[in-house]
Amino acid sequence: xxxxxxxxxxxxxxxxxxxxxxxxxxxxxxxxxxxxxxxxxxxxxxxxxxxxxxxxxxxxxxxxxxxxxxxxxxxxxxxxxxxxxxxxxxxxxxxxxxxxxxxxxxxxxxxxxxxxxxxxxxxxxxxxxx
Numbered sequence: 001x002x003x004x005x006x007x008x009x010x011x012x013x014x015x016x017x018x019x020x021x022x023x024x025x026x027x028x029x030x031x032x033x034x035x036x037x038x039x040x041x042x043x044x045x046x047x048x049x050x051x052x053x054x055x056x057x058x059x060x061x062x063x064x065x066x067x068x069x070x071x072x073x074x075x076x077x078x079x080x081x082x083x084x085x086x087x088x089x090x091x092x093x094x095x096x097x098x099x100x101x102x103x104x105x106x107x108x109x110x111x112x113x114x115x116x117x118x119x120x121x122x123x124x125x126x127x128x129x130x
Contacts, residue, residue: 064122
C-alpha cells in the first residue's frame with residue numbers, strides 16, 4: 001500500500017526521533033489504514049462498486065463551510081511530498097492542521113481546525129474522489 005511506504009518517508013523526513021508528534025503521526029496513519037481496510041472489506045462483501053467514499057481520504061477534494069462566516073472552500077487532501085505546484089489550487093497536506101482535522105471525517109461532520117493564527121470550525125459539505 002502506498003501510504004505504508006510513505007509513512008516511513010514521512011518519519012525519516014519529519015519525525016526522525018521518537019516524540020509525541022511522531023506517535024501522533026503513527027496513530028493517524030494506523031487509523032487511516034484501518035478505516036480504509038474496513039471500508040474495502042465492506043464493499044467486497046456487498047459486491048457493490050462505487051466511486052463515492054463515505055469519508056475524507058488522501059487525494060479527495062473536500063468542500064467545507066466556515067460555521068461563522070458561511071464561506072465555502074475546497075481543499076484537496078494530499079501527501080506532504082506533493083510534486084505539483086500547490087499554487088494550482090487549494091491543497092492541504094494530511095500533516096497540516098486542516099488535513100489532520102478533515103482526514104476520515106464524513107459529510108455533515110463539524111471539525112475544529114486549530115492553527116497558530118486562529119481556530120476555525122467547519123462543516124463538511126461534500127467529498128469528491130479525484
